[in-house]
Amino acid sequence: MLERFSLPPMLPGFEPHYNICPSQPQWTIVRNRSGEARVGQVRWGLIPSWAEDPSTGQRMINVRAESLTKKPAWSTLLRTRRCLVLADGYFEWKVEGKGKVPYYFKLSDGRAFGLAGLWDRWDRSGAPIGTCTVITTAASKRALPYHHRMPVVLTEETAVAWLHPEATPAELESLMAGYDSDDLEMYPVSRYVNDPANDSAECIQRLDHPVLQTESS
Numbered sequence: 668m669l670e671r672f673s674l675p676p677m678l679p680g681f682e683p684h685y686n687i688c689p690s691q692p693q694w695t696i697v698r699n700r701s702g703e704a705r706v707g708q709v710r711w712g713l714i715p716s717w718a719e720d721p722s723t724g725q726r727m728i729n730v731r732a733e734s735l736t737k738k739p740a741w742s743t744l745l746r747t748r749r750c751l752v753l754a755d756g757y758f759e760w761k762v763e764g765k766g767k768v769p770y771y772f773k774l775s776d777g778r779a780f781g782l783a784g785l786w787d788r789w790d791r792s793g794a795p796i797g798t799c800t801v802i803t804t805a806a807s808k809r810a811l812p813y814h815h816r817m818p819v820v821l822t823e824e825t826a827v828a829w830l831h832p833e834a835t836p837a838e839l840e841s842l843m844a845g846y847d848s849d850d851l852e853m854y855p856v857s858r859y860v861n862d863p864a865n866d867s868a869e870c871i872q873r874l875d876h877p878v879l880q881t882e883s884s
Contacts, residue, residue: 668755668779671823672696672830673703685870686862687711689728696751696797697786702832709750713800714789715740721789721796730785732804732819732843736836744785745839750799751781751826758860759814759853769860770813771871774822775850781826783819783843801839807845813853820846 669676678694692708699705707738713727717740735741756773780876786799806817807875821842828834829842860870 668694668751668823668826669706671827672706674704674706680705684866685868686860686863689725691709692798694753695784695786696747696753696781696826698830698832699738704830706753707797708725709786709797709799710858711801713785713787714796714798716787716789717746718789719791720739721792727800729803729818730800731816732802732840735802735843736770740755742836743812744787745836748786749830749839750784750786751821751830752784753779754782755779755794757782757818758856759810759817761813765799768851769856769858771860771873772784772810772813772851772853775852777825778822781821781829783821783829799829803804804843806844807847807851809849810845811849817845819843820851831842 674696681694689712691711693711694706695709696704696706711728713724713730714721714723715727730741736746752821754788755777758769759770760767760770761770767881783802784799785802787799788797789796803816804819806813806815819842825842828838855874856871857869857874859865
């Protein structure tokens with residue numbers, strides 16, 4: 668993914684993470700005002716530049732694709748501050764009976780992809796904070812049995828189109844569809860992932876017999 672944007676193939680200070688949670692850093696690709704691609708880390712949970720209180724970021728970890736063209740604040744970010752959140756998987760929790768089962772979603776060949784996102788910089792405290800949010804859309808037919816929403820997954824070609832400086836609103840809207848290709852793979856994982864403190868390969872280990880998470884457990 669980095670090479671698609673003519674970026675060095677190594678991230679400075681990169682460490683693998685298996686359970687990134689809101690308020691934690693996310694590796695993202697953006698374009699600067701000159702149109703050049705840049706990669707860096709920003710906090711997950713958008714704090715818009717106009718926000719009075721940085722606690723806004725605790726609520727704005729996701730934004731619905733359907734709302735982006737309806738409010739001026741969102742449409743401005745969609746036009747000027749799109750980003751790619753780099754990932755090679757994500758989690759959803761499927762409702763089964765009276766409980767939930769965590770599932771891991773990935774591409775079958777294990778390659779990295781981008782999650783469509785928006786970013787902004789909040790600078791009202793003297794120490795600028797870069798933050799991002801992940802755009803979600805209606806689940807594709809392939810993902811719908813697990814959850815009614817999904818993040819906008821972008822592979823190499825669509826990722827480049829998403830960050831194109833001259834992308835039109837119509838082109839961007841066409842990219843914000845549920846990923847429905849056959850290479851989207853999902854499987855149940857342990858409830859170990861439910862604890863934000865757990866960040867090891869056990870979080871994405873496939874379970875043969877999923878275990879329900881109920882309200883009492």
